[in-house]
Amino acid sequence: MNQPLPFGPPGQTGRSDLTQVMQKVVRGDKQAFSTLYDALAPLVFGITIKVVRDRAQSEEVTQEVMIDLWRQAARYRPEAGSVTTWAATIAHRRAVDRVRSAQASADREQAQAARDHSPAYDEVAEQVQTRLESEQVRRCLRGLTELQRQAVTLAYYQGLTYREVAESLRAPLPTIKTRMRDGLIRLRDCMGVTT
Known part of the structure; x- marks a missing residue:
């Protein structure tokens, strides 16, 4: 049984309108960010869950990506690609970083466990x-x-x-x-x- 996404349904904002919404977000418009959030959170979550494969961690990564979009809004360049592409790129990078971090942590724990269970001194x-x-x-x-x-x-x-x-x-x-x-x-x- 599939649970509903933790984010609102995709908004009615068209992709071409997202560039204008992003310009408002750059100026600190919280209502514009809410619109941006509704439009992009499901996409970001979808990308994240495919990479991370864990719902709870994917939700965390999605929140981090959305905060990044708010904080880094001034870095967005329309000539480099659409807002959706920019958000998808950030989401993918964050998801890969999370997987790498989790793998590194697991490797450290495994190495420590191996050291702890080394054969007794003969x-x-x-x-x-x-x-x-x-x-x-x-x-x-x-x-x-x-x-x-x-x-x-x-x-x-x-x-x-x-x-x-x-x-x-x-x-x-x-x-x-x-x-x-x-x-x-x-x-x-x-x-x-x-x-």
């Missing part, structure tokens, strides 16, 4: 990965010379600086830097790290 898998990496590091450390292993261990596991490592091992600083560099290169190669 703590067990993370622990296994950490254990495997630790074992690989220990195995690779065993492949270093004793001097390289001492230097790397003091620097990376005890947090000593190169100078502190040199003092701890009673070796010259350049020697420690060389041991560290060579040891780190061997570790990198052993662990399959590419640079």
